[in-house]
Amino acid sequence: MTIHGNFERSASSKNMADEPVTSPARETIDIDATLVRRARSGDSAAFGKLVLRYQDRVYNACYRLCGRRDDAEDLTQTAFVKAYEALPRFEAKSSFYTWLFRIAVNLAISHRRSRGRRKTISLDGGNDDRRPDPAAADEDTDVAKTAERSELREHLSAALAELDHEFRAVVVLKDIENMDYATISQVLDLPLGTVKSRLHRGRMALRERLTRSGVQL
Amino acid sequence: MTPSCEQFADDLSAYIDGELETDRAAQVEQHVAACDACRSTVESLRRVSSGLAELSHERAPGHLLAAVRREVHGGKGEIGRRAPGSSFASVYQPMVLRVIAAAALIVIGVFVSRSVIRSTSPQDPTPTVVHGPAFEYDSKEMPDRAAAPREQHDRKQEMDASTPRMLQSPGYLADVSGEIHGEADELPIDVMQSGAELRAAPTGGSVMTITVAPRDDAEYRAALAVLAAARVQRLGDDAVNDYSRDKDANLGRRTAGLEHVKSGRFEMLMVSAEEAERLIVSFEQVAPRQVSVEKGVADAGVFGAFYLAEQTATPAARAIARSKESTTDELAVAGAPVQRSLSARPTEPRGRRSGGVGGARRSETPSRSDLEEDRRAARGLASPERMAKSGLKKDIAARKLKDRSVADAPARQQARENAPGDRVRMFKQTTPGEIASRLGKLESPRVAASQPAPAPSSAPTAAHTPATSRATFGEVRLRVRIMPPPGAAPGAPPPVKADTTDPGGK
Numbered sequence: 001m002t003i004h005g006n007f008e009r010s011a012s013s014k015n016m017a018d019e020p021v022t023s024p025a026r027e028t029i030d031i032d033a034t035l036v037r038r039a040r041s042g043d044s045a046a047f048g049k050l051v052l053r054y055q056d057r058v059y060n061a062c063y064r065l066c067g068r069r070d071d072a073e074d075l076t077q078t079a080f081v082k083a084y085e086a087l088p089r090f091e092a093k094s095s096f097y098t099w100l101f102r103i104a105v106n107l108a109i110s111h112r113r114s115r116g117r118r119k120t121i122s123l124d125g126g127n128d129d130r131r132p133d134p135a136a137a138d139e140d141t142d143v144a145k146t147a148e149r150s151e152l153r154e155h156l157s158a159a160l161a162e163l164d165h166e167f168r169a170v171v172v173l174k175d176i177e178n179m180d181y182a183t184i185s186q187v188l189d190l191p192l193g194t195v196k197s198r199l200h201r202g203r204m205a206l207r208e209r210l211t212r213s214g215v216q217l
Numbered sequence: 218m219t220p221s222c223e224q225f226a227d228d229l230s231a232y233i234d235g236e237l238e239t240d241r242a243a244q245v246e247q248h249v250a251a252c253d254a255c256r257s258t259v260e261s262l263r264r265v266s267s268g269l270a271e272l273s274h275e276r277a278p279g280h281l282l283a284a285v286r287r288e289v290h291g292g293k294g295e296i297g298r299r300a301p302g303s304s305f306a307s308v309y310q311p312m313v314l315r316v317i318a319a320a321a322l323i324v325i326g327v328f329v330s331r332s333v334i335r336s337t338s339p340q341d342p343t344p345t346v347v348h349g350p351a352f353e354y355d356s357k358e359m360p361d362r363a364a365a366p367r368e369q370h371d372r373k374q375e376m377d378a379s380t381p382r383m384l385q386s387p388g389y390l391a392d393v394s395g396e397i398h399g400e401a402d403e404l405p406i407d408v409m410q411s412g413a414e415l416r417a418a419p420t421g422g423s424v425m426t427i428t429v430a431p432r433d434d435a436e437y438r439a440a441l442a443v444l445a446a447a448r449v450q451r452l453g454d455d456a457v458n459d460y461s462r463d464k465d466a467n468l469g470r471r472t473a474g475l476e477h478v479k480s481g482r483f484e485m486l487m488v489s490a491e492e493a494e495r496l497i498v499s500f501e502q503v504a505p506r507q508v509s510v511e512k513g514v515a516d517a518g519v520f521g522a523f524y525l526a527e528q529t530a531t532p533a534a535r536a537i538a539r540s541k542e543s544t545t546d547e548l549a550v551a552g553a554p555v556q557r558s559l560s561a562r563p564t565e566p567r568g569r570r571s572g573g574v575g576g577a578r579r580s581e582t583p584s585r586s587d588l589e590e591d592r593r594a595a596r597g598l599a600s601p602e603r604m605a606k607s608g609l610k611k612d613i614a615a616r617k618l619k620d621r622s623v624a625d626a627p628a629r630q631q632a633r634e635n636a637p638g639d640r641v642r643m644f645k646q647t648t649p650g651e652i653a654s655r656l657g658k659l660e661s662p663r664v665a666a667s668q669p670a671p672a673p674s675s676a677p678t679a680a681h682t683p684a685t686s687r688a689t690f691g692e693v694r695l696r697v698r699i700m701p702p703p704g705a706a707p708g709a710p711p712p713v714k715a716d717t718t719d720p721g722g723k
Contacts, residue, residue: 055277058277064272064275077285080281149268152264156265174266181234199231199234204262207265
């Protein structure tokens, strides 16, 4: 269909020409490539640097995908180990960042499937999007300003945890990891049109859940 | 004729994401403007999207890298392969020898670092401030800031000019640990003179000052929140050593550091190198282009090299440890524009028995007998209890005893009982002959002294400071300064540090 065709061309050309901020910057890719090259040649520190560069993002994505911190830690660790082991086979067709996320997201999705879609709505026991630290919570409460936004986050966090994984992965990569459609397409190995439709359906599902929960949107 | 809503429904998300082609986006926009239902949907989708973006970003646990290392190499604590045939590695392989080696290397580190100190003027306590404006692979492109000592009024300008580049370049992160790892060949290190700011690093390792100059209240609060969530530890806290054993157990203490920053004061914090890196990135995320970082290597950079050689077995760290050069020296050797060797320790009264740690307590030119004494002392370090009893080099003995607390006790016992020969061999492997030649190299005056000595009152000289005795290798002594935003509301903490300007203000 023309709409999808246009869309696909649009996203591709965007990525190539305009370097949207949501895809890894050229500089990032270059430095990653250098670190990968060094790591492949046996420079042990280089891979450590790659871990440090991406551990938070991978961990956060895994956490939002699987809903549990301990699982997220295991998944992140496994993702890096797998990446390390697969490094000799890494072909620079995509960026390291994309490749790493692909490993991590696939692990998280498999993990969730293996748990038989046992729901972990609570995201570690609470239906809130809890803060890691009380002191940070104080500050963040100030930043958040309104209880309304806090409530929205709380419900969003729970609704996200209930979302089917295929929608959830796209939503997490887009709205939490701030990837563009082209990058998501690479990470999930999906056509752009599928990314687009899943994202829309995922967001609509979240919207519906929030509305059902009485959240004013 | 107006197209029906169904024709646009699937494009609404792509529309708000800016992922539609221009023509299509215009069509959707036109429809949304005319259709209340679709406009409402777009607005609610935007709220969903922005709400998701506001969800807390979870951070990986601090031990993740170590866990990955362990898993990759089955508990050997490294990522990557050991250099084949590396004698250093072969000595370090067995656990028993690792423990012995750690202690022996520390001894040698003290020995060598003292010689490093001797190689600089004792009147020059100014730490080398190593500023990493960018991690670029062609060091020729580096701005020649080393040639012109940084002026304080240049701070804001410098932040504008170099900080974005520094922090936009993720390679900077590598810079932070790269310094410790000794990968000097790829580090465009800039050297500045900023004695007051980093003087307070009493022992080896990295020192760093992070200055955040938020532009508005939101950035300011966000920066405070970043610090609140950081796993930092006040230097001098009793648990500093515990921190190295069990970081998570001490997380509660981080709020103490936060309180000091809230009150607008500098505070020395003890963090892991990884945490320091993450802090920089986090600050940059909440206050883009408003973060400056100054880095230095305390005088006993060799400790860091040994520590990391032992912990990570990186080739670069091994190389440094093998050659027994401090990290600072390594940078100079590698051609980075390091202008002065670093002595961050308080200048102490001269004299053999004046106490203190390492430091410039000996005559400036080491005599042959000095070297011999050091060798004898280093051999004696195999028994710290004996050293402590003898009253000689108490600080070194204390350091070793402390270091033991981190190591595995049964392994130590086994080492004492079964491997005295190994201990000696280890020591011999790393000291004879080479040390003397190294000393000769280090003695060559590389740097002219220009900074006055710190006031004795601010740097206790009779004995080593508590902070010194508690210092832990391989971590970063970090100063975090979060400036109040311009036009801050009354009650906001003022900048306190008298010898620095407000980077965000003027």
